[in-house]
Amino acid sequence: MPLLLLLSVFVISTCGLVYELIAGTLASYLLGDSVTQFSTIIGVYLFSMGIGAYLSKFVQRNFLSLFIKVELLIGLLGGSSAAFLFYFFAKVYSFRILLYVLVLLIGTLVGLEIPLLMRILKDEFEFKDLVSKVFSFDYVGALIASLLFPLVLVPHLGLIRSSFLFGILNVLIALMTLFYFQQKNQKITLLKTSAFLVLLFLVFGFVCSEKILTLAENGFYTEPVIYAVSTPYQRIALTRNQEELRLYLNGHLQFSSRDEYRYHEALVFPGLLGLKEVKKVLVLGGGDGMALREIFKVASVESVTLVDLDQQMTHLFQGNEILNKLNAHSFSNPKVKVINADAFLWLKENQEQFDFAVVDFPDPTNYSLGKLYSLSFYKELYRSLAPSAGAVIQSTSPYFARESFWCVAHTLEAAQFSTQSYHLYVPSFGEWGYTLALKNKDVYEKPKIFPEHLKFLNSESLVQMFQFAPDMSEVPGEINQLNNQYLVRTYEREWAKYSWN
Numbered sequence: 475m476p477l478l479l480l481l482s483v484f485v486i487s488t489c490g491l492v493y494e495l496i497a498g499t500l501a502s503y504l505l506g507d508s509v510t511q512f513s514t515i516i517g518v519y520l521f522s523m524g525i526g527a528y529l530s531k532f533v534q535r536n537f538l539s540l541f542i543k544v545e546l547l548i549g550l551l552g553g554s555s556a557a558f559l560f561y562f563f564a565k566v567y568s569f570r571i572l573l574y575v576l577v578l579l580i581g582t583l584v585g586l587e588i589p590l591l592m593r594i595l596k597d598e599f600e601f602k603d604l605v606s607k608v609f610s611f612d613y614v615g616a617l618i619a620s621l622l623f624p625l626v627l628v629p630h631l632g633l634i635r636s637s638f639l640f641g642i643l644n645v646l647i648a649l650m651t652l653f654y655f656q657q658k659n660q661k662i663t664l665l666k667t668s669a670f671l672v673l674l675f676l677v678f679g680f681v682c683s684e685k686i687l688t689l690a691e692n693g694f695y696t697e698p699v700i701y702a703v704s705t706p707y708q709r710i711a712l713t714r715n716q717e718e719l720r721l722y723l724n725g726h727l728q729f730s731s732r733d734e735y736r737y738h739e740a741l742v743f744p745g746l747l748g749l750k751e752v753k754k755v756l757v758l759g760g761g762d763g764m765a766l767r768e769i770f771k772v773a774s775v776e777s778v779t780l781v782d783l784d785q786q787m788t789h790l791f792q793g794n795e796i797l798n799k800l801n802a803h804s805f806s807n808p809k810v811k812v813i814n815a816d817a818f819l820w821l822k823e824n825q826e827q828f829d830f831a832v833v834d835f836p837d838p839t840n841y842s843l844g845k846l847y848s849l850s851f852y853k854e855l856y857r858s859l860a861p862s863a864g865a866v867i868q869s870t871s872p873y874f875a876r877e878s879f880w881c882v883a884h885t886l887e888a889a890q891f892s893t894q895s896y897h898l899y900v901p902s903f904g905e906w907g908y909t910l911a912l913k914n915k916d917v918y919e920k921p922k923i924f925p926e927h928l929k930f931l932n933s934e935s936l937v938q939m940f941q942f943a944p945d946m947s948e949v950p951g952e953i954n955q956l957n958n959q960y961l962v963r964t965y966e967r968e969w970a971k972y973s974w975n
Contacts (some may be wrong), residue, residue, distance in 0.1 A: 481645045483591060483608050485546070487615025488622075488840015489640040490584040493552040494519045495623045496637050497577050500559050501644040502840060503633075503709075503724055504569065508624035509968075518574055519581040526585020533590065538651070542588040542665055545648035546672050548583045553676045555580065556633040557683070561692035578855040588612060594651075629706035634687050638680035645673045673898065694725060705786040719796065720902075721762060723836055729900040731800055734764055735768040737906065739937065740898045742768040743868040744830060745776075745910050747921035753777070756858065758817045758846075759868075760834040761787035763801030769832070770807055778810045780826070781821075785814040797827040818845055821854040828858060831865035837965065838870070838878070838954075847882060849955050854891035864912040865891075872897050872946040873905035879946075881961050884955040886911045894918075896939040897946065898930075905946065 498515040503509055533540055533879065543848035555576055563569050623772050627636040630651055651668050652662065670766055679686065691699050697713035697720060704710075711722040718732040729737065742765055753776045757765055761782035769775055791797045792805040805812065817835075832854070838844040846850060847867075855865060867886065872879040872895070883893045895909040912918050920940075922933050942948070954961035 478714040481611065482650065484618075485643055485647055486548075486584075486587050486614040487551065487612040487692050488524075488619040489548070489644050490587070490615050491619035492623060492627070492636065492640045493548075493555060493580050493584070494577075495619070496633055497559075497573065497580075499628070499633060500556060501573060503883055504559070504563050509963075514574075515577060517757075518577050519584075519761060521577045522581025523585035525578075526582040526587075528585075529582070529595075530586050532587035533593075534583070535686050537593045538589050539665070541587070542595060542648045542652050543644060544586050544590065545644050545651070546665075546669055547739075548587070548643040548674060549644030549648065550672050550967070551576065551583070552644065553638050554679060555678060556637040557686045557690070560687060561633065561693065563690070564670065564693040595624070600862075630682065632687070632704045635680055635683040638676050638683060641676045642673065642680065645669055645676060649673070667916060667929065692839045695720075695722065701790075701891065703786060705784050706786045708787075710784075710787060710790065719800070726836060726839065728836065728900060729762065729764065734900045736769050736898060736900045736929075736930045737903070738764045738884070739928055740906075741765060741834060741866060741868065741895070741908060743921065743924060743928075743931055744888055744896060744908075744936060744939070745864050745918075746772055746830050746832075746909075747924065749862070749864055750917065750920045754826070754828045754830075754860075756828040756831040757781070758821075758831065758833045758835065760795070760832060761791060763788075763804040764790045764811060765832050765834055766804035766807070767802040770802075770809065776809065778811060779809075779813065779826075781813045781815055781817045783814065784818055788812050788814060818851055818854075819834075821858060824854075824858050824860065827863070828862045829860050829863045830861060831855060831863070832866040833865055835866075835868060838961050839965065841959050844959045845956055847885065847954050847961050849888050849953055851887050851912075852886050852891065855911075856889050856891060856936065859913055862914050864910060864915040864918060867909045867911060869907045870965065871903065871905050872907040872942065873963055873967050874972060876946060876950055877951050878961055878965040878968055879907050880948050881951050882953055883909045883948075883962070884951060885933075888953045895939065895942070895948075897942065898939050900936070 486746065493515055494516065497519065498512040501511040501515050514524060559573060559576065562572060566572050588608060631639065652665055688699055688702055690826050691702055695713045697715040699711055700714045701712040702710065708723050713720045713722070718730050720730045721728040732967065746769065751774050755769055755775055755778045757780040759779060759782060760780060761784060766778060766780065769778055774919055788805070791801060800900065804810065835846045838847050859865060867882060869879050870883040883895050885938055886909060891913065892910035894910040895907060896910065897905055900906050920936060952960045
């Protein structure tokens with residue numbers, strides 16, 4: 475049995491690190507992914523573990539009973555932490571305070587675990603063997619957790635179900651310890667009852683985790699959620715009311731059916747129509763098919779290659795009739811070829827050259843997205859375009875994130891593109907911007923003729939789009955490189971001014 479208790483060190487170590495990773499991931503998901511988020515979560519968690527280890531010295535008796543209670547509390551708090559944080563994100567004034575208080579509590583309890591277990595096992599092993607065995611199992615558990623979390627837990631279970639699962643494991647450790655030492659514990663009935671109640675709560679949470687997430691998401695959004703799914707890459711949510719359908723990726727609005735035509739007409743036509751006889755088009759991102767819909771309004775286009783990471787995203791917008799209507803069944807057009815791959819890696823391997831590229835990625839809210847706005851990426855994009863070709867890049871808001879917006883242009887220029895920036899007002903987003911990147915600026919001429927039945931774009935509105943008021947005009951700044959991710963840090967700093975969490 476001592477060996478079995480040592481194996482429990484492995485389990486509780488794995489659980490403890492998983493709770494830390496869940497907190498860091500949630501902070502990044504809800505507050506913006508950055509070194510700051512993960513660094514502060516890890517720092518607070520380790521600090522609180524130190525507090526727990528220090529407090530253990532004041533425990534003089536009842537080690538076994540306290541250990542079991544600590545396991546139950548960790549299982550309860552850690553197991554329900556993801557669901558709790560998701561649910562209260564949109565309901566509290568300062569989410570950060572709630573987040574760090576919870577991290578502090580869980581970390582303190584985790585810090586108590588190993589010292590208490592070592593004192594329980596001190597009569598079973600010599601001290602030197604006890605220390606080496608306990609910490610060996612502890613570190614192996616940490617390794618397993620660090621591998622399981624990104625490869626299995628997040629893509630296949632999601633954060634809420636993962637936290638409930640590891641909460642269940644903590645309670646099972648408590649029950650195992652309880653039954654092994656039941657003769658030494660006078661309060662076994664109360665502890666058994668408490669353990670089974672906590673276990674029942676966590677199993678219920680695990681089974682109902684998708685419903686809990688949907689309930690939490692209904693608090694995020696002002697409209698009812700009609701579809702939501704967690705993919706290995708992102709959380710996709712569709713909301714709908716009587717007037718509009720909205721798409722959210724990881725909680726960030728991607729389009730509203732009420733005004734997305736403004737965004738997509740402005741994204742595609744200023745560049746595509748300003749170049750002569752564009753035949754081969756590359757779309758990076760754009761898995762909703764809206765950009766495709768606009769591209770196919772240009773008769774000269776013979777083929778479109780669309781590269782989007784998330785297969786579930788492109789399948790959703792191919793297979794749902796409501797969404798098909800929005801993108802005019804663009805995925806059914808025989809001219810389109812869909813490739814589900816990481817655009818950064820795909821572009822490095824690509825040997826084709828295209829006449830025009832539409833780069834429609836989500837905003838650089840994290841480092842995985844930030845690499846798609848980097849100098850390295852834009853150099854590969856430059857290589858993949860024909861000598862007289864160009865590209866358009868979604869570049870966030872020149873008003874809300876002015877420095878970030880111009881950073882995109884500066885980075886493209888460092889990749890040898892000539893750039894022209896423009897913007898427009900999209901009611902769902904506010905002022906939004908794009909960067910036109912040309913390999914040869916002399917072959918480009920602002921279009922004067924547009925496809926029929928466009929709802930927004932014409933010659934007059936196009937002229938206004940290339941004019942910037944003083945509060946959106948160009949500002950100096952660094953270029954975005956893989957080794958500094960300047961854009962992600964800048965973007966987070968600028969948008970933080972508009973967040974109350």
